[in-house]
Amino acid sequence: MVQDDGHWVELTDRFHAAAIDGKGWYPALEGLADATGSSGGELICLGSDAAVHLNIMTNTSPELLEAFIQGNGGDPSVNPRVKAGMESPVLKVMAESDFITPDDHKRHPHYREFARPFDIPYICLATLDRPQDGLIGLAVTRTEKQGHINAEQRRVFASIAPHVRAAVRTHIALEGHGDALLSGALEAISIPAFICDGAGRVRELTPAAEAVVSGGGRGLQLRGGWLRASLPADTQALNEAIENAVSKLGRGSVAAPRNSTVIVRRSAQDAAPLVLDVIALPHHRFGFTFVPRVLVLLRGEGVNAANERRTAILRSVYGMTAAETEIALDLLAGKSPEEIATGRTASVATVRTQIKSVLTKAGARRQIELVARLGRI
Numbered sequence: 589m590v591q592d593d594g595h596w597v598e599l600t601d602r603f604h605a606a607a608i609d610g611k612g613w614y615p616a617l618e619g620l621a622d623a624t625g626s627s628g629g630e631l632i633c634l635g636s637d638a639a640v641h642l643n644i645m646t647n648t649s650p651e652l653l654e655a656f657i658q659g660n661g662g663d664p665s666v667n668p669r670v671k672a673g674m675e676s677p678v679l680k681v682m683a684e685s686d687f688i689t690p691d692d693h694k695r696h697p698h699y700r701e702f703a704r705p706f707d708i709p710y711i712c713l714a715t716l717d718r719p720q721d722g723l724i725g726l727a728v729t730r731t732e733k734q735g736h737i738n739a740e741q742r743r744v745f746a747s748i749a750p751h752v753r754a755a756v757r758t759h760i761a762l763e764g765h766g767d768a769l770l771s772g773a774l775e776a777i778s779i780p781a782f783i784c785d786g787a788g789r790v791r792e793l794t795p796a797a798e799a800v801v802s803g804g805g806r807g808l809q810l811r812g813g814w815l816r817a818s819l820p821a822d823t824q825a826l827n828e829a830i831e832n833a834v835s836k837l838g839r840g841s842v843a844a845p846r847n848s849t850v851i852v853r854r855s856a857q858d859a860a861p862l863v864l865d866v867i868a869l870p871h872h873r874f875g876f877t878f879v880p881r882v883l884v885l886l887r888g889e890g891v892n893a894a895n896e897r898r899t900a901i902l903r904s905v906y907g908m909t910a911a912e913t914e915i916a917l918d919l920l921a922g923k924s925p926e927e928i929a930t931g932r933t934a935s936v937a938t939v940r941t942q943i944k945s946v947l948t949k950a951g952a953r954r955q956i957e958l959v960a961r962l963g964r965i
Contacts, residue, residue: 596744599623600751607755618646620748624712624741626728631752634670635787636721638663645729652706659702667698673715673725679753681746683712683737704732712737712745716753719760720787726752779900780886782815788830788882789813800862800886807854808862815884817852826850826864826884833868833882849887863887867901898962906949915939916946919955920962 599619606612617629633642640662643653656662664671672687684693693699693709703709710730717724726749730737737745780797782790790813793801801810807818815830817823829848853861867883885900895917902913911932918928929939943955952958 595623596747599748603748603752603755604758607758613644614646616752617644620726620745620752621646621728623748624728624737624745625734626712626737626741627708627731627734628729630725630727630729631756632662632723632725632727634662634723634725637787638670639787641722641786648706648708648729652708655702655706659698661698661702668692668696669698669711669713669727670723670725673713673723674718676715678715678717679749681712681714681742681749683742684710685736707731710734710736712742714745714749716749716756720789722787724756779896781900782810782884784815784830784882784884786834786881788827788834790815797886806862807852808864818854819852822850822852826852826866829864829866830882830884833866865901902950908946908949912942912946912949915942916950916958916962919943919946920959 599616602612602616602619606616613631617631619629621627621629628645628647630646631642631644632640635641638660640657643656645653660666662670664674668688672682676682676687688696699709708729709732711727712730713725713727715723715725728737728745779794780800781794782797783792785791790810793810800806801808801815807822809816809818815823815826817826829850832848848866850864850866851861852864863886865883865885865887867885869881869883883901898917898920899913902908902916903910908916914932915928918931923931925936925939925943929936932939947953947955947958950958950961952961
């Protein structure tokens with residue numbers, strides 16, 4: 589429980605610190621659980637389609653989190669807790685007794701098949717926000733032994749929830765700079781690019797991309813924030829590629845992004861279709877739905893267009909500097925470190941150091957592996 593005002597301030601400070609560094613959500617939620625005499629804390633972010641984009645739960649097992657997803661725990665028609673959160677006013681604090689009867693609590697499949705087997709039959713929750721028809725919620729989970737939250741514990745939860753909401757909003761605002769910065773970097777090299785969030789919605793696009801979708805004459809359109817092709821089959825292929833790009837790069841992974849290629853035609857007989865590269869951007873462990881997750885690049889013609897695409901990928905996906913990108917492309921062109929050093933009026937030692945950095949960022953062990961990988965993008 590909260591011992592005094594200093595302890596309360598410390599708890600709220602943990603959440604505000606997590607908003608800045610993006611790493612302290614777990615211990616902050618643990619602190620909230622301890623302060624309310626609960627077994628665990630939870631911060632969840634659901635999309636408008638009930639997909640779970642983020643679910644941080646403390647003092648629990650990976651099996652619980654997997655069971656939550658496999659059992660469609662984010663679906664309000666399946667989970668009464670999510671339904672209550674979707675329907676309640678923002679920051680209204682609720683426990684089971686506020687949205688489900690004792691008889692339904694005993695009989696409902698969510699409690700029988702999920703909550704009770706994992707010993708989290710009771711909860712106290714509050715909706716923090718509803719961005720884009722989704723849900724960001726805060727909760728503390730309670731065991732059978734702990735029982736329903738009492739009035740004092742509920743008061744503590746209610747006093748901290750507004751600070752968590754402010755911290756979440758700060759975190760999302762800071763993340764939101766990512767799509768604008770990425771768009772600016774791509775705009776500088778005049779490449780048609782669409783930057784999508786975890787739900788597949790286009791958050792930013794470069795002027796070159798805007799020219800492609802304006803009027804829809806080239807088979808690709810932007811409708812309500814979603815990319816759509818003239819042919820339904822092409823739209824489906826593009827949607828699947830974006831969904832795969834999000835799902836293939838696990839949370840916290842630093843693996844190389846996986847590419848997909850999608851063909852978009854104006855008609856079934858189109859001889860000059862658009863070729864789109866769909867690329868997963870690196871994903872941070874504690875990121876909400878709305879950060880840049882997928883890059884969709886329009887492939888151009890010729891060597892210059894190919895190098896523009898590679899430059900975009902090396903800068904935005906692999907995080908290379910301008911100098912490292914140029915060196916990577918020089919290696920692809922077959923230049924030796926000595927030739928690169930001469931062209932850059934730098935020492936060979938400096939160039940070799942930069943090549944090591946390029947290899948590390950690209951996840952390649954040798955130059956031949958790097959060249960092979962660049963040749964495929």
